Amino acid sequence: xxxxxxxxxxxxxIGQVVxxxxxxxAERLNxxxxxxxxITSVHDDAAHIKDALDEAFSRVNIVLTTGGLGxxxxxxxxxxxxxxxxxxxxEDSHVRAHVYDLYKERPDVxxxxxxxxxxxxxxxxxxxNRVGSAPLMVFHKGDQILVSMPGVPYEMKIGMEEQILxxxxxxxxxxxxxxxxxxxxxxxxxxxxxxxxxxEDFENAMPSxxxxxxxxxxxxxxxxxxxYGALSEQEMNRWFEKLKVLVSNYxxxxxxxxxxxxxxKILTERHQTIATAESCTGGKLASLLNKHAGSSAFYWxxxxxxxxxxxxxxxxxxxxxxxMHGVVSEEVVRCMAESVRKTLNxxxxxxxxxxxxxxxxxxxxxxxxVWIAWATPKGTYAECFHLGKLREQVTDRACQKALVGLLxxxxxx
Amino acid sequence: xxxxxxxxxxxxxIGQVVxxxxxxxAERLNxxxxxxxxITSVHDDAAHIKDALDEAFSRVNIVLTTGGLGxxxxxxxxxxxxxxxxxxxxEDSHVRAHVYDLYKERPDVxxxxxxxxxxxxxxxxxxxNRVGSAPLMVFHKGDQILVSMPGVPYEMKIGMEEQILxxxxxxxxxxxxxxxxxxxxxxxxxxxxxxxxxxEDFENAMPSxxxxxxxxxxxxxxxxxxxYGALSEQEMNRWFEKLKVLVSNYxxxxxxxxxxxxxxKILTERHQTIATAESCTGGKLASLLNKHAGSSAFYWxxxxxxxxxxxxxxxxxxxxxxxMHGVVSEEVVRCMAESVRKTLNxxxxxxxxxxxxxxxxxxxxxxxxVWIAWATPKGTYAECFHLGKLREQVTDRACQKALVGLLxxxxxx
Numbered sequence: 001x002x003x004x005x006x007x008x009x010x011x012x013x014i015g016q017v018v019x020x021x022x023x024x025x026a027e028r029l030n031x032x033x034x035x036x037x038x039i040t041s042v043h044d045d046a047a048h049i050k051d052a053l054d055e056a057f058s059r060v061n062i063v064l065t066t067g068g069l070g071x072x073x074x075x076x077x078x079x080x081x082x083x084x085x086x087x088x089x090x091e092d093s094h095v096r097a098h099v100y101d102l103y104k105e106r107p108d109v110x111x112x113x114x115x116x117x118x119x120x121x122x123x124x125x126x127x128x129n130r131v132g133s134a135p136l137m138v139f140h141k142g143d144q145i146l147v148s149m150p151g152v153p154y155e156m157k158i159g160m161e162e163q164i165l166x167x168x169x170x171x172x173x174x175x176x177x178x179x180x181x182x183x184x185x186x187x188x189x190x191x192x193x194x195x196x197x198x199x200e201d202f203e204n205a206m207p208s209x210x211x212x213x214x215x216x217x218x219x220x221x222x223x224x225x226x227x228y229g230a231l232s233e234q235e236m237n238r239w240f241e242k243l244k245v246l247v248s249n250y251x252x253x254x255x256x257x258x259x260x261x262x263x264x265k266i267l268t269e270r271h272q273t274i275a276t277a278e279s280c281t282g283g284k285l286a287s288l289l290n291k292h293a294g295s296s297a298f299y300w301x302x303x304x305x306x307x308x309x310x311x312x313x314x315x316x317x318x319x320x321x322x323x324m325h326g327v328v329s330e331e332v333v334r335c336m337a338e339s340v341r342k343t344l345n346x347x348x349x350x351x352x353x354x355x356x357x358x359x360x361x362x363x364x365x366x367x368x369x370v371w372i373a374w375a376t377p378k379g380t381y382a383e384c385f386h387l388g389k390l391r392e393q394v395t396d397r398a399c400q401k402a403l404v405g406l407l408x409x410x411x412x413x
Numbered sequence: 414x415x416x417x418x419x420x421x422x423x424x425x426x427i428g429q430v431v432x433x434x435x436x437x438x439a440e441r442l443n444x445x446x447x448x449x450x451x452i453t454s455v456h457d458d459a460a461h462i463k464d465a466l467d468e469a470f471s472r473v474n475i476v477l478t479t480g481g482l483g484x485x486x487x488x489x490x491x492x493x494x495x496x497x498x499x500x501x502x503x504e505d506s507h508v509r510a511h512v513y514d515l516y517k518e519r520p521d522v523x524x525x526x527x528x529x530x531x532x533x534x535x536x537x538x539x540x541x542n543r544v545g546s547a548p549l550m551v552f553h554k555g556d557q558i559l560v561s562m563p564g565v566p567y568e569m570k571i572g573m574e575e576q577i578l579x580x581x582x583x584x585x586x587x588x589x590x591x592x593x594x595x596x597x598x599x600x601x602x603x604x605x606x607x608x609x610x611x612x613e614d615f616e617n618a619m620p621s622x623x624x625x626x627x628x629x630x631x632x633x634x635x636x637x638x639x640x641y642g643a644l645s646e647q648e649m650n651r652w653f654e655k656l657k658v659l660v661s662n663y664x665x666x667x668x669x670x671x672x673x674x675x676x677x678k679i680l681t682e683r684h685q686t687i688a689t690a691e692s693c694t695g696g697k698l699a700s701l702l703n704k705h706a707g708s709s710a711f712y713w714x715x716x717x718x719x720x721x722x723x724x725x726x727x728x729x730x731x732x733x734x735x736x737m738h739g740v741v742s743e744e745v746v747r748c749m750a751e752s753v754r755k756t757l758n759x760x761x762x763x764x765x766x767x768x769x770x771x772x773x774x775x776x777x778x779x780x781x782x783v784w785i786a787w788a789t790p791k792g793t794y795a796e797c798f799h800l801g802k803l804r805e806q807v808t809d810r811a812c813q814k815a816l817v818g819l820l821x822x823x824x825x826x
Contacts, residue, residue, distance in 0.1 A: 011628050013449045014595060015440030016637065016669070018433050022454070027428030036426045038461075041435070041452035044626075048451075055468070072609040072627045073616055106604070113606035131802070152629070154803050182427060191519070193526035196485040203486055213457075214485045215424050216565070224429065256429070273720075278696075282703035286696030286717045293771050293804055295695075301723035303716055304699050307686075310714035310757055314727075344723055358706050389544070390567050391706055 001172050002037045003029055003062035006052050008077050009151055012041045012067075021066045021156055028160055032169050033180050034062065035228060044068055049080045053146070061144050062168060067151030069134035071113040078121065078137075081148055085139050087123040092135070095120060099133045124148075127163040131155050136163055145171070181231065183240045185223045186259075187250035188404055192216050195223075195247070202246055207231070210239060218400040219387070222256065223247065252404055259403035260288040266410045267298035272347040274406075276302040277315055277340035279327065280354035280370060285399045300346045305336065315339040328353050328365055330373075330382045337373035338380055348409075349375045350402045354387070356394045370398045374405050378413065381405070414585050415450045416442055416475035419465050421490055422564055425454045425480075434479045434569055441573060445582050446593050447475065448641060457481055462493045466559070474557050475581060480564030482547035484526040491534065491550075494561055498552050500536040505548070508533060512546045537561075540576040544568050549576055558584070591642040596653045598636045599672075600663035601817055605629050608636075608660070615659055620644070623652060631813040632800070635669065636660065665817055672816035673701040679823045680711035685760040687819075689715040690728055690753035692740065693767035693783060698812045713759045718749065728752040741766050741778055743786075743795045750786035751793055761822075762788045763815045767800070769807045783811045787818050791826070794818070 005025050011017040022039040029036050037060050042048045049068075056063045068077030082089060096118040103109040117133040120126050127136040132155035139146040147164055149156045187195070192214050196203075203212055209230035215222040225243060227236055244254055253262055267274060276285050286302040289295060305311040308327060312319055317335045325331045337351035354370030361367035367389055373382040383405065387397040418438050424430040432454055439449040450473050455461045462481075469476045481490030495502060509531035516522040530546040533539050540549040545568035552559040560577055562569045600608070605627050609616075616625055622643035628635040638656065640649055657667060666675055680687060689698050699715040702708060718724040721740060725732050730748045738744045750764035767783030774780035780802055786795040796818065800810040 010624070010626055010639070011637070012436065013439055013452065014443050014639070015436040015438070015449075016595075016597075016628060016635070017630075018431065018436040019452075020431050023425065023428040023431040025428070026426055030427050036428075037456070038465075039426065039432075039452075039454035043450070052451075070627065070629075071606040074624065074626045108607055109604040111606055111610055113609050154801070154806050182429075184429075191522040193484040193524055194521055196526050197524055211423070211487065213423055213487045214483065215429060216483075217430075222429070224424070226423065226427070275723075276717075282708075282712075283691075283696030283699030283715060283717065287700055290695035290717075290719055291805075296719060299695075300720040301717045301727070302696060302719075303727070304689075304696065304714045306703055306709060306715075307713040307757075310688075313758075314714070314716070314756060343727060344720075345726075388567070392704075393567050 001062060002035045002060040003064060004038045004040065004056040004060045005036060006049070006056060006063060006065045007039070007041045007151070008044060008049060008065055008067035009041075010044050010074070013043055021151065021153055024153070024157060025064060025160065028165060030180050030182065032165060032172065034168065034172065035180060044074055044076055046076060046080045046083070049077065050084060053084060057141065057144055062147070063144070064147045064149065064164075066149050066156055069148065069150045071116055071133070077148060081124075081137070081139065081146070082121045085121065085123055085141070087121045089119040090122045092118050092120045092126055094128070095126065095135045098128060102133060127159070127167070129155055129159050130162065131158050138167065179229060179233075181227045181233065181236045182256075183225050183236060184256035185244060185247060185251060186220055186253040186256070187223060187247050188220050188252050190221070190250045192221055195221065195250070199243075199246060202243060206239065218397045220252070220400055220404070224256075252407060258288075259400065259407060261292055263403055263406055263410065264289070264292065264295060264298055267348075268294065273298050273300045274348040274350070275300045275340045275344035275346040276349060277336040277351040278302060278304050279306060279311070279336070279352055280356045281352045281395050281398050281402070282306055284395055285350065285352065285402055288399055288403070300344045303340050303343070311336065315343075326365065328355055328369055328371055330371055330384070333371040333373040334380050334382050337375035341375040347377060348406065350406060351375070352398055352402060354394065354398060356391045357389060358391060368394050370394065370401070372398065372402050372405060374409055376409055376413070381409070414475060415448045415473040416477060417451045417453065417469040417473045418449060419462070419469060419476060419478045420452070420454045420564070421457060421462060421478055421480040422454075423457050423487070426456055434564065434566055437566070437570060438477060438573065441578060443593050443595065445578060445585065446591050447581065447585065448593060457487055457489055459489060459493045459496070462490065463497060466497060470554065470557055475560070476557070477560045477562065477577075479562050479569055482561065482563045484529055484546070490561060494537075494550070494552065494559070495534045498534065498536055498554070500534045502532040503535045505531050505533045505539055507541070508539065508548045511541060515546060540572070540580070542568055542572050543575065544571050551580065592646075593642065594640045594644065594646065594649045595669075596638050596649060597669035598657060598660060598664060599633055599666040599669075600636060600660050601633050601665050603634070603663045605634055608634065608663070612656075612659060615656060619652065631810045633665070633813055633817070637669075665820060671701075672813065672820060674705055676816055676819055676823065677702070677705065677708060677711055680761075681707065686711050686713045687761040687763070688713045688753045688757035688759040689762060690749040690764040691715060691717050692719060692724070692749070692765055693769045694765045694808050694811050694815070695719055697808055698763065698765065698815055701812055701816070713757045716753050716756070724749065728756075739778065741768055741782055741784055743784055743797070746784040746786040747793050747795050750788035754788040760790060761819065763819060764788070765811055765815060767807065767811060769804045770802060771804060781807050783807065783814070785811065785815050785818060787822055789822055789826070794822070
């Protein structure tokens with residue numbers, strides 16, 4: 001079974017909103033063995049939506065749409081689907097009761113526009129949107145189905161998890177049992193082209209159903225092996241282990257989990273804690289470390305010392321040290337790491353100081369120069385990196401370098 | 414003139430990577446008066462890419478593709494385009510010289526795979542990729558053009574800005590002078606459906622070329638007026654001013670700029686500074702405040718007190734206060750804000766303390782409860798919010814509430 005996603009909304013096509021829904025849906029579909037063939041973003045325009053539906057149904061069994069279900073005039077998806085499936089709107093008492101319940105503490109939300117949310121296409125199967133007013137709708141077209149979901153990411157996600165995926169899975173089990181397998185390694189410290197040459201024999205020996213993809217980002221290359229149905233779990237594992245041995249010199253992880261998750265798991269298991277002292281990364285590293293549920297077990301806190309006065313007065317970096325070596329220096333970053341580890345009383349700490357740009361660079365320390373230090377129970381380590389010329393790139397890469405370093409230290413200890 | 418974007422890569426269709434390129438390209442094209450009609454993401458598969466090209470060329474004048482230009486085996490776009498435009502690869506000495514220069518300090522990157530980067534389709538116009546090895550390629554097909562760009566976002570962006578947009582603009586000037594205008598207001602504190610009822614007369618009176626879109630996110634609704642060519646700048650401004658008056662009670666900004674940018678501009682202009690003390694937002698608010706170039710003029714630093722020990726020992730929140738009121742309380746958040754303002758010696762500060770979830774909620778303080786305090790030269794303000802049930806949603810909304818509050822304070826003073 002194959003699926004396509006159609007995301008509906010002018011905001012996507014004028015660049016006001018980035019479509020994050022499709023990637024999330026893709027991942028979930030792959031998990032239950034359904035290949036996502038194409039993603040298409042179209043305008044809030046009846047003819048455009050209809051054309052996209054026709055094209056998608058000519059290629060796949062399942063079409064999922066997001067967006068265009070709000071109560072305002074610019075949202076037209078429900079009406080377009082009514083015309084497409086030659087049906088009309090009827091009132092749904094369950095949706096009505098749900099919307100009343102949803103807004104019971106906010107009566108100002110209940111008005112005649114909200115009331116349009118419980119008008120649903122007569123031929124559709126209606127599934128509850130637990131956290132929003134627009135219900136999920138499933139339409140059948142012979143063997144094919146169309147799922148219409150809200151565009152608000154968290155409404156779509158909860159609806160997918162709780163309603164749509166079980167629904168699709170049941171359909172799928174009736175039809176086929178193909179298994180899609182993706183397995184990913186993460187490597188660093190090797191250019192993509194060099195790695196590809198080293199892996200040439202491996203790639204040439206792979207069976208035709210197996211695919212190897214290279215995904216470089218922020219200094220890390222994710223190497224993904226994918227099989228779309230022909231390989232068993234055991235065969236896949238054999239190829240994966242082979243690949244792992246071949247890249248062992250560069251390997252940092254044998255799953256696709258973000259590095260902050262891997263670090264968090266080790267620290268939690270060991271009942272150890274971490275703090276950060278950040279200058280150029282400005283809290284980005286802290287945000288990564290506490291992004292996921294459960295982070296309060298290992299992440300204690302941070303001191304973001306963007307201005308030098310904070311480095312001096314809160315972190316206790318001597319003014320003379322800054323004057324002599326500059327803020328972007330091994331001395332300062334070591335001092336920051338040791339100070340925050342001591343002040344926040346943690347097992348580990350990471351400090352960053354660099355020139356994110358666009359201004360502030362010099363001949364000896366150009367934009368992109370970043371010093372990172374790791375203070376540990378066994379001592380403090382520091383390293384200097386050159387991470388490019390663009391502000392966001394520099395800070396994103398610095399966070400990844402910081403996490404790679406920490407992961408290596410944790411694995412060695 | 415209309416355009417479409419085709420993003421190429423299996424990683425997009427299995428959800429391993431979110432396509433951020435398309436939204437960025439859409440915005441840039443709109444700025445020069447070119448409408449983006451559709452975004453399509455396809456697999457690294459020759460037949461699939463060819464079909465998508467055929468479909469796009471049946472609808473628009475300009476097709477832009479990203480991705481599939483790397484030196485590894487999984488990247489096939491260049492070969493597919495060669496077949497599509499019935500041409501062959503030739504060596505390009507300029508690209509060769511550029512790649513040698515690019516890697517002059519990293520000789521290990523120069524190998525026979527890298528060498529494939531200077532093989533280019535004979536019929537294409539080759540434009541330099543200043544920051545990467547894969548050149549930008551432009552193909553002509555009668556009156557239509559195809560632009561092929563790398564998928565790495567910063568390479569694509571620099572290539573677009575410096576090479577592709579001027580190229581397209583020149584083409585466009587020869588053909589037409591249509592002007593696309595978008596103007597956006599940001600409002601808060603009103604349900605979308607209530608606002609839509611209040612704006613019904615306005616919407617009904619709008620000329621047919623004018624569109625109003627509602628974009629709710631993180632507690633803020635962006636109201637966008639769009640015109641695709643029929644309205645003059647003056648007419649557009651008249652409608653925009655009318656809308657502004659109608660929503661004046663909820664208005665927080667009359668541009669589409671992120672709130673942290675608006676806040677940053679006011680602070681910079683007034684030579685004032687800010688710090689944050691964050692618990693539940695964990696550095697996210699700090700990252701927003703220092704995300705953009707020039708932030709060191711007003712953003713001093715932060716103390717991220719995720720663990721209570723940091724609240725007590727670094728921010729000086731009395732242990733008895735935490736014991737009596739709980740960490741998520743008006744007392745604690747006021748104390749945090751005042752402490753960080755004093756310690757970091759800034760004009761303003763913001764503090765957050767809340768329950769981001771999924772665990773940690775109670776009957777009286779459920780997941781999503783967030784206290785925010787603003788310490789200012791004139792006093793400290795605090796407010797309690799209920800921001801939903803999902804971790805990321807709670808922290809994102811808390812940051813927006815914090816910025817809305819600050820913006821209001823700054824505008825009043």
